[in-house]
Amino acid sequence: MDVLRQQKIINHLYVTPRDERRLIPVQESGVQAVQVESVAMLILTGHFIGYLPEHYAAPFIxxxxxxxxxxxxxxxxxxxxLVxxxxxxxxxxIRLFMQSLGLSDAAAAH
Known part of the structure; x- marks a missing residue:
């Protein structure tokens, strides 16, 4: 955890948890990104850690x-x-896409 304490986190607006219990002991960087591509680029600089979707991170790993x-x-x-x-x-x-997800037209009526 000492290594984590020295790191700055890139805040991904969709994912980064509001860590009230301080489970992740990192420095708040004040840097935010919306797109996973931006988050990945900042992490790849070596100056940040952050969250990426598993499928997106897999090739880099x-x-x-x-x-x-x-x-x-x-x-x-x-x-x-899905909206x-x-x-x-x-x-x-759209109907074919919904069917592939197992949804009926009625699911769109809400």
């Missing part, structure tokens, strides 16, 4: 550019929902 820190207690899950404009008609492409 495989190439030896990044490594995962800690254990499962430092992992985060972020819920996402569309309420007044939009469900066209065949």
């Amino acid at each position: 495989a190439r030896g550019q990044l490594c995962e820190l800690g254990d499962d207690t430092l992992r985060r899950e972020t819920a996402f929902c 569309m404009k309420k007044s939009r008609k469900i066209n065949p492409i």
